[in-house]
Amino acid sequence: MLPEQVITLPTPRLSGAVSVEEAIGTRRSIxxxxxxxxxWEQIGQLAWAAQGITGDDRRWRVAPSAGALHPLELYVLFSDSSYHYDPVTHSLRFHQTVDLSEVADAALKQPFIAQAACVFAFSGRVTLTAKVYGERALRYVCMDLGHAAQNLLLQAAALGLAGTPVGAFDDAALRFALKLSPGDEPLYLVPVGYPK
Ligand SMILES: Cc1cc2nc3c(=O)[nH]c(=O)nc-3n(C[C@H](O)[C@H](O)[C@H](O)COP(=O)(O)O)c2cc1C
Structure with a gap:
């Protein structure tokens, strides 16, 4: 069966039962x-928390970004396919077929990654930030990434879900497993699911 090309996600909620203090206090890597x-409500809410748009145009998002350049890209990986998140339309567009166990292997063989309901994969275009900030670009992209990933982790906690940030991986192997285009660097994986 062919994968769905575009999945329009449900409108994200702007309120919830769990306070930001509770989410901060209960977040744990599981x-x-x-x-x-x-x-799809949960997946959409998580993607929005990581990179959603909250202002008049695409520069204003849930997470701060140096110069409002937003060099991060967000992919959602399922067992056999990956989707790219489009913050403007709040939708997922089919990207590539993937093998989650290959992704887990690229992350220095951490098998729990392949057992998650889905994996959020952040990548980044350091050259975009470098056009404005030169040698400080990598530092700034990593700072952007920390803001976005923490939003995602806190949103997962607020939804009663487990998420763990994963930064240990072989860059080339993960780029290959995610089928990223040149210049789009793999930065972070966040497997998410219901805690056991
Ligand atoms: C930059 C970074 C990279 C990480 N990489 C991994 C990883 O590859 N695998 C993993 O299981 N946990 C990883 N973690 C999660 C840490 O192990 C975890 O945050 C730490 O043990 C503290 O636990 P807590 O998140 O529950 O507070 C990473 C965390 C950070 C911030």
Whole structure:
């Protein structure tokens, strides 16, 4: 069966039952997931928390970015396919077929990654930030990434989900597994699912 090319995500909620203090206080890296899938509401909420748009144009987002350049790209990986998140239309567009166990292997063989309901993969275009900030670009992209990833982790905690940031991987192997285009550097994986 051909994968759906574009998935329009449900409108994200701007309020919830869990306070930001509770989300901060309960967030934990958990590496064991049960088999339940996430709903499109949950997936959309998580993607929005990481990179959603909150202002008049694409420069104003949930997370700060040096110069409002927003060099990060966000992909959502399922068992056999990856989707690129488009913050402007709040939708997922089919990117490539993927093998989650290859992704877990590229992350220095961390098998729990392949057991998550889905994996959020951040990549970044350092050259975009470098056009304005030169040698400080990598530092700034990493700072952008920390803001965005923490939003995602806190949103997962608020939804009662488990998420763990993963930064240990072989760059070339992960770039290959994610089928990223040149200049789009793999930066972080965040497997998310229901905690076991
Ligand atoms: C930059 C970074 C890279 C990380 N890489 C991994 C990783 O590759 N695998 C993993 O299981 N956890 C990884 N973690 C999660 C840490 O192990 C975890 O945050 C730490 O043990 C503290 O636990 P807590 O997140 O529950 O507070 C990483 C965390 C950070 C900030």
């Amino acid at each position: 590496r064991s997931f049960d088999r339940r899938k996430l709903s």
